Amino acid sequence: MMQQIACHECDLIHDIPPMPARAAARCVRCGAVLFRTRANSIDRTLAWTIAGLVLYVVGVSFPFLAMKNGPIYNETGLLTGIQLLFEQGIIPLATLVFLTCVLIPLIQMLGLLYIFVPLKLNIRVQYAKPVFRLFKHVKPWSMMEIYMLGILVSIVKLGKMATIIPGLAVIAFGLLIFVLNFALSSVDTHMVWERLEGDS
Amino acid sequence: MKPIRSSALQLGLVSCHDCHLLSRRPKTLGHGAAHCPRCGGELHQRKSNSIARTWALVLAAMVFYIPANVLPMTITSAVGTVSADTIMSGVIYFMQHGSWEIALVIFTASVFVPFLKFIILIYLLLSVQFKWVKQPKNLTRLYRFTEAVGRWSMLDIYVVTILVALVKLGFLANIEAGPAALYFALVVVTTMIAAESFDPRLIWDVVEKKHE
Numbered sequence: 001m002m003q004q005i006a007c008h009e010c011d012l013i014h015d016i017p018p019m020p021a022r023a024a025a026r027c028v029r030c031g032a033v034l035f036r037t038r039a040n041s042i043d044r045t046l047a048w049t050i051a052g053l054v055l056y057v058v059g060v061s062f063p064f065l066a067m068k069n070g071p072i073y074n075e076t077g078l079l080t081g082i083q084l085l086f087e088q089g090i091i092p093l094a095t096l097v098f099l100t101c102v103l104i105p106l107i108q109m110l111g112l113l114y115i116f117v118p119l120k121l122n123i124r125v126q127y128a129k130p131v132f133r134l135f136k137h138v139k140p141w142s143m144m145e146i147y148m149l150g151i152l153v154s155i156v157k158l159g160k161m162a163t164i165i166p167g168l169a170v171i172a173f174g175l176l177i178f179v180l181n182f183a184l185s186s187v188d189t190h191m192v193w194e195r196l197e198g199d200s
Numbered sequence: 201m202k203p204i205r206s207s208a209l210q211l212g213l214v215s216c217h218d219c220h221l222l223s224r225r226p227k228t229l230g231h232g233a234a235h236c237p238r239c240g241g242e243l244h245q246r247k248s249n250s251i252a253r254t255w256a257l258v259l260a261a262m263v264f265y266i267p268a269n270v271l272p273m274t275i276t277s278a279v280g281t282v283s284a285d286t287i288m289s290g291v292i293y294f295m296q297h298g299s300w301e302i303a304l305v306i307f308t309a310s311v312f313v314p315f316l317k318f319i320i321l322i323y324l325l326l327s328v329q330f331k332w333v334k335q336p337k338n339l340t341r342l343y344r345f346t347e348a349v350g351r352w353s354m355l356d357i358y359v360v361t362i363l364v365a366l367v368k369l370g371f372l373a374n375i376e377a378g379p380a381a382l383y384f385a386l387v388v389v390t391t392m393i394a395a396e397s398f399d400p401r402l403i404w405d406v407v408e409k410k411h412e
Contacts, residue, residue: 004222006208006215009340010404013208013222030340030404035220067366074366081365088364090377096385097361100354129239133218140347140392143354149305150358156294156302157363161373193219197238 007032041188042120048183049112055176056109060102064151064169069162077169078102078147100143105180108142111135112183119195128196139184145177207401207408214243247399251325257394258321264386265314272378274360284378287311287356309355310384317391320346324398333406343400350395353388357381 003016007027014034019025021039026032038044059078066075076084078101085094115132118125151173155164208215214225214234218241225245226234234243247253272284285293287310294303320342327333360381367375 005220006213006222008215008217008220009344009400010336011207011209011215011401012404013206013211013213030337030400032340032344065362065366076362076365081361084365085361085377088376090361090364090381092382093357093361093377093385096389097358101358133239133241136218140351140396143351146352146354147358150355150362153302153305153355153359154362154366156299157359158366160297161367190220193221193238 005034007034035190036188037190038186038188041186041191042116044186045112045183046116046120048179048186049109049116052109052176052179052183053113055172055179056106059169059172059176062169062172063167064173065154066165066167067158067162068165075167077167097147100141101147104138104142105144105176107138108135108180109183111138112187115192119192132192132196136189142180144173144180148173148177207404209245209401209405210408214245216241216243217247246401246405247397250397250399250402251329253397254321254325254394257390257397258318258325261314261387261390261394262318264383264390265318268380268383268387269311271380271383273356273380273384274363275376275378276373277376278373286380287384290356306356306359309352313349313353314387314391317346317350317395321391321394321398324403328402328406331406331410333403333410336403336407339403340400343395343398343403347395350388350392353391354385357385357388 004013005016006013007030009032010027010030012027012029014025014027017025019037021037024036025034027034061077061079063075063077063080066073082094082098082102085091085097111131111134114125115128115135118128148170151166151170155166158164208222212225213222214229215222216236216239219236219239221236221238223237223243226243228234229243229245235241236243269287271286273287273290274285276283276285287306291303291307291311294300294306324339324343327339333339360377363375364377367373
Protein backbone atom coordinates (compact mmCIF):
# COMPACT_ATOMS: atom_id res chain seq x y z
CA MET A 1 0.00 0.00 0.00
CA MET A 2 1.21 3.44 -0.83
CA GLN A 3 1.84 5.51 2.24
CA GLN A 4 -0.82 8.03 3.10
CA ILE A 5 -1.09 11.05 5.32
CA ALA A 6 -4.09 12.97 6.62
CA CYS A 7 -3.93 16.76 6.65
CA HIS A 8 -3.63 17.86 10.28
CA GLU A 9 -5.81 20.90 9.62
CA CYS A 10 -8.65 19.46 7.54
CA ASP A 11 -8.24 15.67 7.80
CA LEU A 12 -8.19 15.04 4.03
CA ILE A 13 -6.21 11.98 3.05
CA HIS A 14 -3.37 12.24 0.57
CA ASP A 15 -0.98 9.72 -0.93
CA ILE A 16 2.60 10.55 -0.15
CA PRO A 17 4.32 10.98 -3.50
CA PRO A 18 8.05 10.52 -4.00
CA MET A 19 9.42 13.89 -2.92
CA PRO A 20 12.48 15.80 -4.11
CA ALA A 21 15.04 16.61 -1.43
CA ARG A 22 13.89 20.12 -0.69
CA ALA A 23 10.17 20.52 -1.09
CA ALA A 24 6.94 21.03 0.76
CA ALA A 25 3.77 19.07 0.16
CA ARG A 26 0.60 21.07 0.65
CA CYS A 27 -2.92 19.95 1.29
CA VAL A 28 -4.99 20.33 -1.90
CA ARG A 29 -8.06 21.28 0.07
CA CYS A 30 -7.02 23.71 2.79
CA GLY A 31 -3.47 24.60 1.76
CA ALA A 32 -1.77 23.53 5.00
CA VAL A 33 1.78 22.25 4.68
CA LEU A 34 1.54 18.48 5.06
CA PHE A 35 5.25 18.03 5.49
CA ARG A 36 8.58 19.31 4.21
CA THR A 37 11.61 17.44 3.13
CA ARG A 38 15.06 18.82 3.87
CA ALA A 39 18.38 18.25 2.19
CA ASN A 40 21.03 17.01 4.62
CA SER A 41 18.63 17.38 7.51
CA ILE A 42 20.79 15.58 10.07
CA ASP A 43 24.06 17.40 9.43
CA ARG A 44 22.46 20.79 9.12
CA THR A 45 20.35 20.44 12.23
CA LEU A 46 23.36 19.34 14.25
CA ALA A 47 25.53 22.17 12.96
CA TRP A 48 22.95 24.87 13.72
CA THR A 49 22.11 23.37 17.10
CA ILE A 50 25.73 23.32 18.25
CA ALA A 51 26.21 26.91 17.06
CA GLY A 52 23.01 27.79 18.92
CA LEU A 53 24.23 26.27 22.18
CA VAL A 54 27.44 28.30 22.07
CA LEU A 55 25.47 31.51 21.50
CA TYR A 56 23.03 30.50 24.22
CA VAL A 57 25.81 30.19 26.80
CA VAL A 58 27.11 33.65 25.87
CA GLY A 59 23.61 35.15 25.84
CA VAL A 60 22.69 33.77 29.23
CA SER A 61 25.93 34.53 31.05
CA PHE A 62 26.74 38.06 29.89
CA PRO A 63 24.78 41.24 30.71
CA PHE A 64 22.47 42.40 27.94
CA LEU A 65 21.95 45.98 28.99
CA ALA A 66 23.85 48.44 31.10
CA MET A 67 22.42 51.73 32.22
CA LYS A 68 24.58 54.72 33.05
CA ASN A 69 23.43 57.89 34.73
CA GLY A 70 26.23 59.94 36.25
CA PRO A 71 27.99 57.84 38.86
CA ILE A 72 25.32 55.16 38.87
CA TYR A 73 25.94 52.13 36.73
CA ASN A 74 23.50 49.25 36.60
CA GLU A 75 23.68 46.25 34.39
CA THR A 76 21.39 43.31 33.96
CA GLY A 77 21.54 39.95 32.25
CA LEU A 78 18.81 37.46 31.56
CA LEU A 79 19.46 35.31 34.64
CA THR A 80 20.26 38.16 37.04
CA GLY A 81 17.11 39.92 35.86
CA ILE A 82 14.99 36.86 36.56
CA GLN A 83 16.65 36.39 39.94
CA LEU A 84 15.82 39.98 40.80
CA LEU A 85 12.18 39.41 39.89
CA PHE A 86 12.11 36.41 42.21
CA GLU A 87 13.59 38.49 45.03
CA GLN A 88 10.96 41.17 44.53
CA GLY A 89 8.28 38.53 44.88
CA ILE A 90 6.96 38.66 41.31
CA ILE A 91 7.17 34.89 41.14
CA PRO A 92 4.60 34.04 38.42
CA LEU A 93 6.14 36.51 35.97
CA ALA A 94 9.67 35.46 36.85
CA THR A 95 8.73 31.82 36.23
CA LEU A 96 7.08 32.66 32.93
CA VAL A 97 10.14 34.56 31.69
CA PHE A 98 12.42 31.78 32.90
CA LEU A 99 10.39 29.10 31.10
CA THR A 100 9.86 30.89 27.81
CA CYS A 101 13.29 32.48 27.40
CA VAL A 102 15.73 30.28 29.29
CA LEU A 103 14.48 26.76 29.88
CA ILE A 104 12.41 25.99 26.79
CA PRO A 105 14.99 27.18 24.23
CA LEU A 106 17.53 25.04 26.08
CA ILE A 107 15.19 22.04 26.05
CA GLN A 108 14.69 22.54 22.32
CA MET A 109 18.41 22.51 21.59
CA LEU A 110 19.27 19.65 23.93
CA GLY A 111 16.30 17.73 22.55
CA LEU A 112 17.61 18.18 19.02
CA LEU A 113 21.03 16.91 20.07
CA TYR A 114 19.45 13.92 21.81
CA ILE A 115 17.55 12.99 18.66
CA PHE A 116 20.04 13.89 15.96
CA VAL A 117 23.38 12.73 17.39
CA PRO A 118 22.15 9.10 17.57
CA LEU A 119 20.62 9.42 14.09
CA LYS A 120 23.96 10.65 12.77
CA LEU A 121 25.89 7.84 14.47
CA ASN A 122 23.22 5.30 13.55
CA ILE A 123 22.66 4.18 17.09
CA ARG A 124 19.49 3.88 19.11
CA VAL A 125 18.78 5.59 22.38
CA GLN A 126 16.02 5.17 24.88
CA TYR A 127 13.18 7.68 25.05
CA ALA A 128 13.94 9.16 21.63
CA LYS A 129 10.23 9.12 20.73
CA PRO A 130 8.91 10.84 23.87
CA VAL A 131 11.72 13.39 23.57
CA PHE A 132 10.79 14.16 19.97
CA ARG A 133 7.13 14.47 20.94
CA LEU A 134 8.05 16.84 23.76
CA PHE A 135 10.16 18.82 21.31
CA LYS A 136 7.07 19.39 19.17
CA HIS A 137 4.92 20.43 22.11
CA VAL A 138 7.26 23.04 23.59
CA LYS A 139 7.85 24.83 20.29
CA PRO A 140 5.16 27.55 20.58
CA TRP A 141 6.43 28.41 24.08
CA SER A 142 9.93 29.31 23.03
CA MET A 143 9.85 33.10 22.82
CA MET A 144 13.37 34.44 22.64
CA GLU A 145 12.66 36.59 19.60
CA ILE A 146 9.90 38.38 21.47
CA TYR A 147 12.23 38.96 24.40
CA MET A 148 14.69 40.50 21.97
CA LEU A 149 12.02 42.92 20.77
CA GLY A 150 11.33 43.64 24.45
CA ILE A 151 14.98 44.60 24.93
CA LEU A 152 14.72 47.04 22.02
CA VAL A 153 11.54 48.62 23.39
CA SER A 154 13.20 48.98 26.81
CA ILE A 155 16.19 50.71 25.26
CA VAL A 156 13.89 53.28 23.69
CA LYS A 157 11.87 53.66 26.88
CA LEU A 158 14.86 54.31 29.10
CA GLY A 159 16.86 56.23 26.53
CA LYS A 160 15.55 59.56 27.86
CA MET A 161 16.42 58.80 31.48
CA ALA A 162 19.93 57.47 31.12
CA THR A 163 22.54 56.22 28.72
CA ILE A 164 21.85 52.65 27.69
CA ILE A 165 24.70 50.44 26.59
CA PRO A 166 23.70 47.18 24.90
CA GLY A 167 25.88 44.32 26.07
CA LEU A 168 27.43 41.30 24.46
CA ALA A 169 24.37 39.20 25.26
CA VAL A 170 22.20 41.30 22.94
CA ILE A 171 24.40 40.35 19.99
CA ALA A 172 24.47 36.71 21.06
CA PHE A 173 20.69 36.64 21.45
CA GLY A 174 20.16 38.39 18.16
CA LEU A 175 22.23 35.76 16.38
CA LEU A 176 20.72 32.93 18.40
CA ILE A 177 17.23 33.78 17.21
CA PHE A 178 18.30 33.20 13.60
CA VAL A 179 20.47 30.19 14.37
CA LEU A 180 17.73 28.47 16.39
CA ASN A 181 15.29 29.17 13.60
CA PHE A 182 17.63 27.62 11.03
CA ALA A 183 18.10 24.61 13.30
CA LEU A 184 14.33 24.13 13.70
CA SER A 185 13.64 24.56 10.01
CA SER A 186 16.25 22.00 9.00
CA VAL A 187 14.48 19.30 10.98
CA ASP A 188 12.84 16.85 8.60
CA THR A 189 10.09 15.65 10.92
CA HIS A 190 8.79 13.03 8.56
CA MET A 191 12.24 11.50 8.12
CA VAL A 192 12.90 11.50 11.87
CA TRP A 193 9.69 9.61 12.61
CA GLU A 194 10.45 7.09 9.91
CA ARG A 195 13.92 6.52 11.31
CA LEU A 196 12.58 6.19 14.84
CA GLU A 197 9.82 3.85 13.72
CA GLY A 198 11.61 0.60 14.55
CA ASP A 199 12.52 1.72 18.08
CA SER A 200 10.45 0.78 21.02
CA MET B 201 -0.42 14.69 -6.00
CA LYS B 202 -3.67 12.78 -6.45
CA PRO B 203 -5.81 12.93 -3.35
CA ILE B 204 -8.43 10.42 -2.45
CA ARG B 205 -11.34 12.72 -1.72
CA SER B 206 -12.10 11.51 1.75
CA SER B 207 -11.12 12.44 5.24
CA ALA B 208 -9.51 10.08 7.71
CA LEU B 209 -12.70 10.21 9.75
CA GLN B 210 -14.84 8.95 6.85
CA LEU B 211 -12.47 6.09 6.10
CA GLY B 212 -12.26 4.88 9.68
CA LEU B 213 -8.68 6.04 10.05
CA VAL B 214 -7.13 8.25 12.66
CA SER B 215 -4.18 10.59 12.27
CA CYS B 216 -1.71 10.96 15.13
CA HIS B 217 -1.35 14.53 16.44
CA ASP B 218 2.28 14.10 17.26
CA CYS B 219 3.83 12.16 14.40
CA HIS B 220 1.05 12.32 11.77
CA LEU B 221 1.01 8.57 11.26
CA LEU B 222 -2.25 7.38 9.78
CA SER B 223 -3.56 4.24 11.43
CA ARG B 224 -6.77 2.25 11.55
CA ARG B 225 -9.10 3.62 14.19
CA PRO B 226 -8.82 1.39 17.25
CA LYS B 227 -12.10 0.19 18.76
CA THR B 228 -11.08 1.55 22.12
CA LEU B 229 -10.86 5.12 20.78
CA GLY B 230 -13.04 7.34 22.89
CA HIS B 231 -13.36 4.74 25.64
CA GLY B 232 -10.08 5.06 27.47
CA ALA B 233 -6.74 5.84 25.94
CA ALA B 234 -5.60 4.62 22.55
CA HIS B 235 -1.99 5.14 21.57
CA CYS B 236 -0.27 5.73 18.26
CA PRO B 237 1.50 2.55 17.12
CA ARG B 238 4.52 4.55 15.98
CA CYS B 239 5.23 7.29 18.49
CA GLY B 240 3.13 6.25 21.47
CA GLY B 241 1.24 9.56 21.60
CA GLU B 242 -2.39 9.51 22.62
CA LEU B 243 -4.75 9.14 19.67
CA HIS B 244 -7.84 11.25 19.19
CA GLN B 245 -10.06 11.51 16.16
CA ARG B 246 -10.44 15.19 17.00
CA LYS B 247 -8.87 17.18 19.81
CA SER B 248 -10.84 16.19 22.89
CA ASN B 249 -13.65 18.50 24.00
CA SER B 250 -12.31 21.04 21.57
CA ILE B 251 -15.34 23.35 21.52
CA ALA B 252 -16.07 23.40 25.25
CA ARG B 253 -12.43 23.79 26.17
CA THR B 254 -11.82 26.59 23.70
CA TRP B 255 -14.92 28.46 24.88
CA ALA B 256 -13.88 28.14 28.52
CA LEU B 257 -10.38 29.44 27.82
CA VAL B 258 -11.56 32.30 25.61
CA LEU B 259 -14.09 33.44 28.21
CA ALA B 260 -11.49 33.21 30.97
CA ALA B 261 -9.06 35.25 28.87
CA MET B 262 -11.72 37.89 28.23
CA VAL B 263 -12.27 38.23 31.97
CA PHE B 264 -8.53 38.65 32.59
CA TYR B 265 -8.32 41.16 29.75
CA ILE B 266 -10.31 43.73 31.75
CA PRO B 267 -8.01 44.11 34.80
CA ALA B 268 -5.05 43.76 32.46
CA ASN B 269 -6.10 46.96 30.73
CA VAL B 270 -7.58 48.89 33.64
CA LEU B 271 -5.01 48.28 36.37
CA PRO B 272 -1.47 49.69 36.25
CA MET B 273 1.18 47.70 34.46
CA THR B 274 4.12 49.54 36.00
CA ILE B 275 4.46 51.77 39.03
CA THR B 276 7.28 54.27 38.74
CA SER B 277 8.47 56.22 41.74
CA ALA B 278 10.95 59.04 41.30
CA VAL B 279 11.89 61.50 44.09
CA GLY B 280 8.60 61.67 45.93
CA THR B 281 6.26 61.29 42.96
CA VAL B 282 4.64 58.01 42.15
CA SER B 283 3.00 57.35 38.82
CA ALA B 284 1.07 54.30 37.73
CA ASP B 285 0.96 53.42 34.05
CA THR B 286 -1.55 51.22 32.31
CA ILE B 287 -0.90 49.65 28.93
CA MET B 288 -2.75 52.44 27.15
CA SER B 289 -1.03 55.24 29.06
CA GLY B 290 2.27 53.67 28.06
CA VAL B 291 1.17 53.74 24.44
CA ILE B 292 0.10 57.38 24.76
CA TYR B 293 3.42 58.25 26.43
CA PHE B 294 5.34 56.90 23.43
CA MET B 295 3.08 58.75 21.00
CA GLN B 296 3.60 62.06 22.77
CA HIS B 297 7.34 61.56 22.87
CA GLY B 298 7.59 60.99 19.16
CA SER B 299 8.25 57.27 19.13
CA TRP B 300 5.04 56.41 17.34
CA GLU B 301 6.62 53.21 15.93
CA ILE B 302 7.11 51.84 19.43
CA ALA B 303 3.63 53.03 20.38
CA LEU B 304 2.25 51.12 17.41
CA VAL B 305 4.20 47.95 18.25
CA ILE B 306 3.01 47.95 21.88
CA PHE B 307 -0.57 48.77 20.94
CA THR B 308 -0.65 46.00 18.35
CA ALA B 309 0.96 43.37 20.57
CA SER B 310 -0.83 44.16 23.82
CA VAL B 311 -4.24 45.57 22.96
CA PHE B 312 -5.12 44.73 19.39
CA VAL B 313 -3.80 41.15 19.02
CA PRO B 314 -5.54 39.72 22.12
CA PHE B 315 -8.77 41.45 21.11
CA LEU B 316 -8.50 40.13 17.57
CA LYS B 317 -7.88 36.64 18.92
CA PHE B 318 -11.09 36.77 20.98
CA ILE B 319 -13.09 37.83 17.95
CA ILE B 320 -11.58 35.23 15.63
CA LEU B 321 -11.85 32.34 18.08
CA ILE B 322 -15.46 33.17 18.94
CA TYR B 323 -16.27 33.46 15.25
CA LEU B 324 -14.67 30.07 14.58
CA LEU B 325 -16.50 28.47 17.50
CA LEU B 326 -19.86 29.86 16.42
CA SER B 327 -19.25 28.84 12.80
CA VAL B 328 -18.64 25.26 13.83
CA GLN B 329 -21.46 25.10 16.36
CA PHE B 330 -24.10 26.64 14.14
CA LYS B 331 -22.68 25.16 10.92
CA TRP B 332 -22.18 28.53 9.26
CA VAL B 333 -19.36 27.33 7.10
CA LYS B 334 -19.39 29.01 3.67
CA GLN B 335 -15.66 29.40 3.08
CA PRO B 336 -13.88 26.71 5.06
CA LYS B 337 -10.53 27.59 3.52
CA ASN B 338 -10.71 31.14 4.81
CA LEU B 339 -11.78 29.97 8.25
CA THR B 340 -8.78 27.67 8.33
CA ARG B 341 -6.57 30.61 7.34
CA LEU B 342 -8.02 32.67 10.19
CA TYR B 343 -7.23 29.84 12.55
CA ARG B 344 -3.63 29.63 11.33
CA PHE B 345 -3.29 33.37 11.77
CA THR B 346 -4.52 33.32 15.40
CA GLU B 347 -2.22 30.47 16.21
CA ALA B 348 0.77 32.35 14.82
CA VAL B 349 0.29 35.85 16.23
CA GLY B 350 -0.78 35.14 19.80
CA ARG B 351 2.67 34.71 21.24
CA TRP B 352 3.74 38.25 20.31
CA SER B 353 1.49 39.59 23.03
CA MET B 354 4.16 38.53 25.52
CA LEU B 355 6.11 41.62 24.47
CA ASP B 356 4.80 43.93 27.18
CA ILE B 357 5.43 41.36 29.90
CA TYR B 358 9.05 41.18 28.83
CA VAL B 359 9.40 44.95 28.70
CA VAL B 360 8.06 45.25 32.25
CA THR B 361 10.41 42.58 33.57
CA ILE B 362 13.42 44.14 31.84
CA LEU B 363 12.57 47.59 33.20
CA VAL B 364 12.09 46.25 36.71
CA ALA B 365 15.40 44.44 36.56
CA LEU B 366 17.32 47.35 35.12
CA VAL B 367 16.00 50.26 37.12
CA LYS B 368 16.63 49.03 40.59
CA LEU B 369 17.69 50.20 44.02
CA GLY B 370 20.33 52.88 44.26
CA PHE B 371 18.88 54.72 41.34
CA LEU B 372 16.78 57.85 41.62
CA ALA B 373 13.78 56.22 40.06
CA ASN B 374 12.35 52.81 40.81
CA ILE B 375 10.01 50.77 38.65
CA GLU B 376 7.80 48.05 40.00
CA ALA B 377 5.54 45.66 38.14
CA GLY B 378 1.87 46.52 38.70
CA PRO B 379 -1.01 44.08 39.17
CA ALA B 380 -1.97 44.28 35.49
CA ALA B 381 1.21 42.48 34.51
CA LEU B 382 0.04 39.22 36.05
CA TYR B 383 -3.45 39.48 34.50
CA PHE B 384 -1.92 40.29 31.18
CA ALA B 385 0.36 37.26 31.35
CA LEU B 386 -2.75 35.18 32.07
CA VAL B 387 -4.47 36.63 28.98
CA VAL B 388 -1.56 35.63 26.78
CA VAL B 389 -1.21 32.13 28.20
CA THR B 390 -4.94 31.33 28.16
CA THR B 391 -5.46 32.61 24.60
CA MET B 392 -2.48 30.58 23.42
CA ILE B 393 -3.89 27.43 25.00
CA ALA B 394 -7.34 28.32 23.62
CA ALA B 395 -5.99 28.50 20.06
CA GLU B 396 -4.17 25.25 20.64
CA SER B 397 -7.36 23.52 21.86
CA PHE B 398 -9.44 24.46 18.86
CA ASP B 399 -9.46 21.77 16.20
CA PRO B 400 -9.63 23.25 12.66
CA ARG B 401 -10.75 19.87 11.31
CA LEU B 402 -14.14 20.54 12.88
CA ILE B 403 -14.66 23.25 10.25
CA TRP B 404 -14.21 20.68 7.50
CA ASP B 405 -16.40 18.14 9.26
CA VAL B 406 -19.28 20.59 8.86
CA VAL B 407 -18.60 20.82 5.10
CA GLU B 408 -18.43 17.04 4.74
CA LYS B 409 -21.65 16.53 6.67
CA LYS B 410 -23.43 18.91 4.30
CA HIS B 411 -22.30 16.96 1.24
CA GLU B 412 -23.29 13.59 2.58
